[in-house]
Amino acid sequence: MKKDIDTLISEERAEIIKKYEKGRQEGVHINPWEDADYSIYKVTDRFGFLHEEELPTPTAAEDKYKLQEVEREEKWVKMVKKWDKYRNSEKMMKRVYKGxxxxxxxxxxxxxxxxxxxxxxxxxxxxxxxxxxxxxxTEIKQIDLDVNRTFRNHIMFMERFGVKQQALFHVLAAYSVYNTSRGEEGLSGFFIPGFPKLQRFQVHHDQILSKLLPKLRKHLDKEQMSTGIYTTKWFLQCFIDRTPLTLTLRLWDIYILEGEKVLTAMAYTLLKLHKKHLLKMSLEDLREFLQERIASSFSMSDDAVIEHLQSSMSELRRMKLDLPAPGKRQNVFSCK
Incomplete structure (x- = not known):
């Protein structure tokens, strides 16, 4: 007798979940294509990413940064031990901005x-x-696909059904049954059907361009370059793969401290910093640059970019443009 679609989906879901529960136990079958061979990789960088070739000798600037990192570690260790004293303090906030x-x-x-x-x-x-x-x-299959392609060149995620893949899968699976009736507020608003919160942030980004970068806005319109083309991943992924990794981590530091105003300010900052080049680009070049090449096109240090970000945040706050108007909201966020 033919199985109905619900039964097939249920069986597929159960099979995927079973794989993550077993992990890499002896006897578990893993398709060769799911476990890439990383034997060719020789070096793991300080962030855990694997490289095919040996990393070059650290530059003088990199050595200087390492010394700064050690000094900051000592300060942060002391601050963490007395967190109640430093929580919400100006000193703590300054240190977050420094990285x-x-x-x-x-x-x-x-x-x-x-x-x-x-x-x-x-x-x-x-x-x-x-x-x-x-x-x-109902999202198990999609979650499995996403986990399988997430940071596979990272030492923690290189093994199919490894410990970190298991952890990521369970977090995403649990989140997938979180009740989204809360409306647009919170993280879920960026991902619920129709992407209402994302759309509000994109409309707000357009308003910022019109008021503060009118010449660039006019050029983008002329080239028929919709801001939604590049801001979707900027906002949904908080600039992962759109800024150098070292800078991305610092943006996440500030995002956790300050919240979503970082999204609007950093999007504005990126366009400001690359404005001269963007004004010379055609539609095809704009697409390629803003979606792919921008992460490798920074000519200034992370510190300098963060200073520009702080300036943008202050400017937008003065003009009451730091965040879009709030969306719909309900009271609770509960488990189905």
């Missing part, structure tokens, strides 16, 4: 987000959501 040291970034993010307090207030909710996802999530 959280790599070794302490995870711990610092957890403190900035009050993770332990959230976990206590939602005791075992994550485990319940994982179980709900196994039964009801």
């Amino acid at each position: 959280i040291p790599l070794k302490l970034r995870g711990q610092a993010w957890a403190l900035l987000l009050d993770v332990e307090k959230v976990k206590e207030a939602n005791y075992r909710k994550y485990e319940k959501m994982k179980e709900q996802a196994k039964k009801y999530s």
